[in-house]
Amino acid sequence: MHFTTESGIPVAHTWELEARQISKRFPGGTYALQDINWGVKQGDTMALIGESGSGKTTLLRLLNRLIEPSSGTILIQGKPAKNQDPITLRRRLGYVPQDGGLFPHWTIRHNVCLVPQLLGWTADQQLERLNTLLPLVNLEPEQIADRYPIELSGGQRQRIAVSRALAADPPIVLLDEPFGALDPLTRHDLQEQFLSLKTQLHKTMVLVTHDISEAFKLADRITILKEGRIQQVGTPQELLKNPATPYVQSLIESHESA
Amino acid sequence: MPPWNFPLQKLFTFFLLVLSLPVGGLLTPPVAAENTITVGSKNFMENRLLAELFAQLIESRTHLKVARRLGLAGTQVCFEALRTGGIDLYPEYTGTGLVTILGEVPMNEPSAVLNQVRAQFLKKWDLWWLAPLGFDNSYALALRRDRAETLGVRTISDLVEIAPSLRAGFGYEFIERQDGLPGLQGKYGLKFKEVVGMQETLKYQATANGDVDLLDVYTTDGRLFVYDFLILEDDRHFFPPYDATALVRGETLKRYPELASVLSLLTNALTPERMRKWNLKVQEQGEPVTRVAREMLQDLHLLTDFKPSPTPSQQQNSQSLFVYMWNMRGTLAIRTGEHLGLAGLGLLLGIALAVPLGLMLERWRKGAETMIRIIGMSQTIPSIALLAFMIPLFGVGTLPAIMALWIYSLFPILRNTFSGLRDAAPNVVETGRALGMTEWQILRSVRLPLAAPTIMAGIRTSAIWTLGTATLAAFIGSGGLGVPIVAGLQLADVNLILSGALPATILALAVDALLSWIERLVQPRGLEASQ
Numbered sequence: 001m002h003f004t005t006e007s008g009i010p011v012a013h014t015w016e017l018e019a020r021q022i023s024k025r026f027p028g029g030t031y032a033l034q035d036i037n038w039g040v041k042q043g044d045t046m047a048l049i050g051e052s053g054s055g056k057t058t059l060l061r062l063l064n065r066l067i068e069p070s071s072g073t074i075l076i077q078g079k080p081a082k083n084q085d086p087i088t089l090r091r092r093l094g095y096v097p098q099d100g101g102l103f104p105h106w107t108i109r110h111n112v113c114l115v116p117q118l119l120g121w122t123a124d125q126q127l128e129r130l131n132t133l134l135p136l137v138n139l140e141p142e143q144i145a146d147r148y149p150i151e152l153s154g155g156q157r158q159r160i161a162v163s164r165a166l167a168a169d170p171p172i173v174l175l176d177e178p179f180g181a182l183d184p185l186t187r188h189d190l191q192e193q194f195l196s197l198k199t200q201l202h203k204t205m206v207l208v209t210h211d212i213s214e215a216f217k218l219a220d221r222i223t224i225l226k227e228g229r230i231q232q233v234g235t236p237q238e239l240l241k242n243p244a245t246p247y248v249q250s251l252i253e254s255h256e257s258a
Numbered sequence: 259m260p261p262w263n264f265p266l267q268k269l270f271t272f273f274l275l276v277l278s279l280p281v282g283g284l285l286t287p288p289v290a291a292e293n294t295i296t297v298g299s300k301n302f303m304e305n306r307l308l309a310e311l312f313a314q315l316i317e318s319r320t321h322l323k324v325a326r327r328l329g330l331a332g333t334q335v336c337f338e339a340l341r342t343g344g345i346d347l348y349p350e351y352t353g354t355g356l357v358t359i360l361g362e363v364p365m366n367e368p369s370a371v372l373n374q375v376r377a378q379f380l381k382k383w384d385l386w387w388l389a390p391l392g393f394d395n396s397y398a399l400a401l402r403r404d405r406a407e408t409l410g411v412r413t414i415s416d417l418v419e420i421a422p423s424l425r426a427g428f429g430y431e432f433i434e435r436q437d438g439l440p441g442l443q444g445k446y447g448l449k450f451k452e453v454v455g456m457q458e459t460l461k462y463q464a465t466a467n468g469d470v471d472l473l474d475v476y477t478t479d480g481r482l483f484v485y486d487f488l489i490l491e492d493d494r495h496f497f498p499p500y501d502a503t504a505l506v507r508g509e510t511l512k513r514y515p516e517l518a519s520v521l522s523l524l525t526n527a528l529t530p531e532r533m534r535k536w537n538l539k540v541q542e543q544g545e546p547v548t549r550v551a552r553e554m555l556q557d558l559h560l561l562t563d564f565k566p567s568p569t570p571s572q573q574q575n576s577q578s579l580f581v582y583m584w585n586m587r588g589t590l591a592i593r594t595g596e597h598l599g600l601a602g603l604g605l606l607l608g609i610a611l612a613v614p615l616g617l618m619l620e621r622w623r624k625g626a627e628t629m630i631r632i633i634g635m636s637q638t639i640p641s642i643a644l645l646a647f648m649i650p651l652f653g654v655g656t657l658p659a660i661m662a663l664w665i666y667s668l669f670p671i672l673r674n675t676f677s678g679l680r681d682a683a684p685n686v687v688e689t690g691r692a693l694g695m696t697e698w699q700i701l702r703s704v705r706l707p708l709a710a711p712t713i714m715a716g717i718r719t720s721a722i723w724t725l726g727t728a729t730l731a732a733f734i735g736s737g738g739l740g741v742p743i744v745a746g747l748q749l750a751d752v753n754l755i756l757s758g759a760l761p762a763t764i765l766a767l768a769v770d771a772l773l774s775w776i777e778r779l780v781q782p783r784g785l786e787a788s789q
Contacts, residue, residue: 064692091694101689105707105782115693148784164693174692 014078015039016172016204017046017063022072024058024228032058034228036072040221045198045205047219049212049251054225056208060174063206064093077171091115094165094173094203098180100157102149108160109145115168133163136200137193155186159193166201175207179214194218212255224248295510295517298327298345298654300336301733301744302458303540303547304395304478304533308349310551312504312521318561319520327654328547329744331642331733332431333358335649339735341383344653346510347517351395351500352387355379357437364437368394368499384508388518390501392526393533395478397438397497400487402465413493414446417472421448427456427470437498438474445496457747478530480538502528527558544751582753583760586742594761596737600656601724604663608720612668613713616675617701626676633672636665641727645734659728659736666727667720674716678709710780718773725766729758739765 022036033055040046048056061067062074065086074081081089102111112133113126121129134141137159149157158178165173179187179194195218198205209215215222216236224231224239224247232244243249295316299309306328313324327345330336337359339345355375356362365371372387379385399414411417417424432438433455442448454470462481465473475482475489482489504521511518536554539545555561583590619626636644644665648658682705690700732740739762746754 066688066692087694087696089694090692095689095692097685097689097692099685101686103686103690103704104683105784107784114690114695118694118699150784 014042015075016042016044016077017206018075018078019059019062020073020075022059022062022069022074024055024062024067025070031228033062033069036230038223038230038233040204040206042204043202044220045207045218047215047222048206048208048225049210049215049222050225051210053227055228056210056223056225057176059225060176060206060208063174064090064095091118091168092170092172094168094170096158096161096165096173096175096178098177100149100154100161102157102160102164104149107146107148108152111149111160112164112167114164115170119168121168129167133166136166136197137163139163153186154182155190158182158186158190162194162197166203170203172204172206175205177208177210180209180211191217212251216255224251293321294323294325295347295514296325296327296345298330298336298339298348298735300333300348301329301331304476304537305349306547307536307540307551307554308391308502310547311524311554312347312349314548314551314555315520315523315560316517318555319523320514320516322514322517327735329732329741330654330735331646335646335654335734338649339654340385340505340507342650342653343507343509344649344655347504347506347521349502350387350505351502352390353396353437353498353500355387355505356498357441358435361436364441364496364498366495366498368501371499372501379505380508386506386508386511386518388504388506388521389525390503391524391528393478393528393530394499394501395476395530395533396500397432398475398477398492399442399472399490400465400475400482401472401490402468403486403488405468405471406488406490411490412488413491414442414448414496415493417490418446418448421450424450424471425452425454425469426450427454427461427464427473429458429461429474430455432474442496445494459747478533478537480534480536480541482534483538484542523560524558528554532557579753579756579760583757586757590739590742590757590761593737593739593741593758594765597725597728597739597762597765600659600663600731600736600738601721601728603660604724604728605667605717605721607660607664608667608671608724609717611664612671612716613675616672616679616713619672619676620679623680630669630673630676633669637669641666641730642733645730649734654735656736658734659731659738663724663727663731667724670716670719670723671713672716674712674719675709678712678716679705681712682708707782708785710782711777711785714773714777714780718770718777721769721773722766725762725769729762 017040019036019038022033022038023031024033025031036055036059038059048059050056058067062069063076063081065074065081068082076084076089076093102108103114109130112130113121116126116129130145131141134144139156139159144152144156144160149160152160162178165175179190182190191214198218207215207219219236221233221235222239223233226247232239232248234242239248239252243252297309297313297316299305309326309328313326316322317324327339330339330348333350333354336345336348336350340348352368352371352375353364356371357364360375360378362374365374368390372390376387379387399417401409401411406412409420411420428439433453434440439453454464456464456470456473461470461473462485464470465487466485475487477489504524506517506521536550539550539553540547552561615629619629639647641662645659645662648662652658652661679701686708687700687704690704691697695703728738729740729743731738732744739758742754742758743762746752746756746758
């Protein structure tokens with residue numbers, strides 16, 4: 001793979017997702033994010049961790065242009081996001097929200113096949129995809145395809161949300177606290193399944209979480225955010241060995257004591 | 259394939275359904291066709307009777323056709339209708355023209371009053387007062403005769419001393435008019451213990467029962483034959499003369515000159531005694547206005563081809579409600595059609611404006627609350643007042659009523675459309691956006707289907723409101739089931755009132771049931787269990 005910067009000069013380090021000098025200021029003057037330089041390698045799972053207000057969700061929403069930065073550039077696969085049509089861009093980025101975000105008035109089939117349908121796939125292609133995807137998240141297509149979200153358990157709904165994000169086979173998947181609202185047992189099951197999916201599919205993923213254990217368990221690399229600034233980026237090992245700030249230190253201690 | 263069209267199609271089907279309802283009601287005759295004279299009247303019996311008299315005289319002595327707009331709500335409504343051309347003529351009283359319409363001080367001399375109003379009306383509006391019919395229907399104060407004797411009063415001056423111990427039952431218009439209570443109090447220095455505003459018929463009964471001590475009467479009121487009341491002498495000449503005659507548009511007289519000569523046949527033809535007798539027939543004996551008007555023309559030898567009408571008169575009061583309504587079924591069916599037409603069209607226009615406006619406001623949140631509050635204020639205008647406001651703008655008849663009902667229907671639909679869309683599962687909407695749906699796709703496939711039950715509930719509320727308010731449309735001559743209710747109130751005829759009120763109630767219940775069924779229909783599947 002070969003990537004270039006905007007100026008056309010090849011760079012040694014290429015990112016699948018990149019933030020350059022990103023700041024996001026809210027009306028009123030407070031900064032949600034300040035001077036962020038950050039990147040995710042192709043095929044990596046990056047966890048974004050921090051308290052509420054740390055800017056982790058803001059960073060995620062900048063990636064698929066749900067919000068725009070006050071200054072700086074977001075690059076998706078090397079191209080500035082602002083030069084891409086947001087609708088087309090979002091259809092290439094899978095998305096799993098915290099509560100599943102399933103459309104309550106649509107069947108499971110309809111929910112899962114949303115993006116393929118938006119992309120104009122034929123009914124047969126959609127059906128074939130549905131029959132591949134649901135077993136991937138341990139669900140039986142025949143049993144579940146024609147049911148409505150209200151008829152499923154919370155864990156089942158979250159699996160559907162994951163399979164919907166994967167439906168059009170996007171290279172990148174964004175997950176916003178995907179397992180946050182589940183009971184511990186179900187969360188454990190889904191985390192295991194996530195790991196197996198991760199090894200099967202080789203997607204670039206960004207996972208927002210406030211649970212340090214989850215980050216350690218699921219991510220290849222972790223970004224720790226506090227009050228709109230990056231505290232440290234590194235693999236779980238690096239964080240354990242060399243915590244960059246007292247905050248990172250305290251976070252890791254809380255993980256070890258848990 | 260796209261199943262997300264489902265609830266929307268249902269909504270459209272419903273709109274078409276509603277659209278087809280009012281067509282039947284709209285077939286009421288339009289105003290002012292060629293060679294047609296529109297005769298109006300106020301909403302009390304003598305005025306109706308005179309209007310009917312004019313109408314029949316014109317029909318029998320000219321080749322003109324007559325459209326009737328009888329029972330318009332009060333002087334202002336009638337006069338506005340005449341001025342704006344909604345009607346061509348109506349019976350008016352010189353004193354009312356002077357005091358109520360021109361706003362001038364009361365005068366005593368009948369011919370001076372006539373000359374004054376004639377000159378002013380011509381100059382200002384090109385409206386003509388024809389020669390007086392021969393009777394003066396003035397206001398007067400009256401007491402039960404035995405009560406008057408006990409108290410020893412004969413004149414209004416006698417009343418001044420004892421007034422602080424008396425309860426008065428006065429008509430609403432009398433209480434407000436300068437030539438009524440306010441002027442009277444000023445002239446005589448009267449101060450009553452209490453003044454109760456009352457409907458015409460009730461006022462007589464209350465005085466007879468002794469619930470109130472005195473009342474205001476029209477001197478030609480037929481009920482003065484029935485009740486033994488003493489009319490107090492207006493010894494200081496406060497009440498101006500109220501000579502009755504036709505008030506006609508100059509334009510109409512120019513186009514149909516024969517109208518003036520035919521109506522002048524009635525000059526000085528009606529005496530106060532005769533008028534009282536005819537009024538009595540309508541007020542207390544329940545004879546239809548049309549038949550009494552015909553008898554009057556015959557008495558005056560103005561009809562050449564008079565045949566006594568075959569039906570005996572005193573039949574309807576003894577009938578049971580059901581039989582009564584069955585006999586009236588033709589009229590009632592037409593009234594119900596008109597009613598549905600008025601309410602349906604008002605509602606339909608309301609949907610046509612409020613739903614798109616709700617969509618717009620949802621996009622433009624900043625102004626939304628203000629806008630909704632402004633529209634909401636229309637709800638606080640009393641419905642009868644709103645109807646009356648429409649007269650100067652749209653004349654009388656169907657159009658002003660539909661406009662008023664339209665304004666009334668807006669608020670619930672607008673509010674529900676706005677809040678339904680705003681509150682339609684915001685997290686799901688955000689997810690749709692994040693997955694690459696366009697705003698239009700989100701609106702069409704997510705927000706509208708999820709908001710459909712809420713929007714439908716707003717439409718349902720509006721439908722019931724407009725159906726209820728449509729009964730008041732009778733006051734401005736728009737037909738509907740309010741017509742028998744209003745007429746029944748004037749005649750104190752319970753059957754007549756119920757023959758309008760009962761179908762109106764059933765209609766409201768039926769429409770409510772129908773709409774609640776549709777509300778369930780537009781409820782998207784998958785939401786049922788969560789409700």
